[in-house]
Amino acid sequence: MTGHPGRLSGKVAVVTGGGSGIGRAAALRFAADDADVLVADVAAESAEQVAAEIVASGGRAIAMAVDVSDPAQVDAMVARVIAEFGGVDILMTAAGVLSFGSATQTDPQAWNRVIAINLTGTFLAARAVIGPMAERGGGAIITVSSSTGAHDASPGNVAYVTSKGGVAMLTKALAVDHAAEGIRVNALAPGPTATPMLGSVMTPDEMRRFGEAMPIGRLARPEELAAAAAFLASDDASYVTGAVFPVDGGQTAKVGMTLADLGTIARQS
Amino acid sequence: MTRFTGKTVLIVGGAQGMGLACAARFAAEGANLALFDIEADTVQAAAAGLQADGHRVESVTGDVSVAADVERAVNAAVSRFGGLDVLVHTAGIVELKPILQFDERSWRRIVDVNLTGVFLTTRAAGRVMAQRSGGAIVVFASTNAFFAEESNAPYSATKGGIVMFVRNAAMDLARHGIRINAVDPGIIDTRLSAALVHDPVAGPDYLKRIPAGRYGTPDDIAKVVVFLASDDASYMTGEDVIVDGGLTLGATLGIDDLGLQGASD
Secondary structure (H helix, E strand, O other): OOOOOOOOOOOEEEEEOOOOHHHHHHHHHHHHOOOEEEEEEOOHHHHHHHHHHHHHOOOOEEEEEOOOOOHHHHHHHHHHHHHHHOOOOEEEEOOOOOOOEOHHHOOHHHHHHHHHHHHHHHHHHHHHHHHHHHHOOOEEEEEEOOHHHHOEOOOOEHHHHHHHHHHHHHHHHHHHHHHHHOEEEEEEEEOOEOOHHHHOOOOHHHHHHHHHOOOOOOOEOHHHHHHHHHHHHOHHHOOOOOOEEEEOOOOOOOOOOOHHHHHHHHHHO | OOOOOOOEEEEEOOOOHHHHHHHHHHHHOOOEEEEEEOOHHHHHHHHHHHHHOOOOEEEEEOOOOOHHHHHHHHHHHHHHHOOOOEEEEOOOOOOOOOHHHOOHHHHHHHHHHHHHHHHHHHHHHHHHHHHOOOEEEEEEOOHHHOOOOOOOHHHHHHHHHHHHHHHHHHHHHHOOOEEEEEEEEOOEOOHHHHHHHOOOOHHHHHHOOOOOOOOEOHHHHHHHHHHHHOHHHOOOOOOEEEEOOOHHHOOOOOHHHHOOHHHHO
């Protein structure tokens, strides 16, 4: 999927979790649309690879190792992008971790880590960019919730879905509080996406079957989330704020069973 | 951007307001257009305006609640341009009155136009799109699909129905490579909402409920519609996208309005 050269020209974007998966695709897409990009990731090497890829194709990018759960590192990230590129117009908070377990299977330390990265990390990054964005007359923040979490719980996933549900409400609260400063805040709600994060917990065959369960018949590609993020970052979304934006191949449109499923049940009974 | 070069887009309710704004956006990205509307003069004027700018436009007059009219519109697009890639359905009517005073014929007319119309255009366009195993449909729901307001029950009921229709249709159409999504516009400055937006007292007063601090423009909506119809939204189907400047986020009162002493500490 190609970008729309020029659509984000003159804009500066910060992408947390930009070293892999949806964050990486978003960083590349923002650059393809002509934004300057700070690629932040807790894994320094992956951030550097993405920044190098952008520079190699003629864009402007810098990489930075950032743990989004640390306020000092997040503030340093925003200071750095302002020093290098003169300001910040777009923030995409793609840094996130997956976790499994019900409440009784999740120890407090594991819970705190997921909330610290997925939810507090989003809060810290938004908090740090709002002032500089407001000084420039506005900006766009794109958070990453989830199709599970934003809408429905999925079993054995308590910390992750709670963090993603929190991101959805954080997004709406930020939208209400900062609309007057010209800052739009929206969340992506990705369905299952073919990322390294999903690949770390599923075999390729499991991922294929997971995709086939979607109405559209396949997993999302990270580039498809990036295209939606670039849209939300652009002036094409000038009246969209506080939205939780599903990009899920129909996952949340589909509830329960298909006629074919019902036929199976009828034959079995 | 030229995402729709060589593509054909049918816009139902395309003669004015948000439909016409969509037409302008699709035309600017290279699309062939078929505009379908119940108002003959208005739709011909809209088509003439776009043609004067060098765009390829067909106009059809008819009633979205009449299956034969809808099929005529789809056929006109296909025979003029050789196929149909995108359907945008904006046509809708509203009548504000409490339900105890609501006339049954008015209720039926609103359901016919707003809800049955969406079914008829989706079915007719979907059948043509399925032959080529691909297409995108964007229909207009409303924030009133989930956000109640006084004296607006029939309209809101049809818009809620559209959201659920879109979810179901997405499942049926996915196997044919067709995506279908809805937009939920908030208060947009069009003929339908002019009585509120341009009222000297109510207009500025209602604005206090909109975090963005302004009413939407038809182009604010058109930009989202074009995105949903494009390959940029290739993994989106069965959804309704809220475009309301934050109207329905839930905050009608700010802390300052409550006058809490603690708020400023």
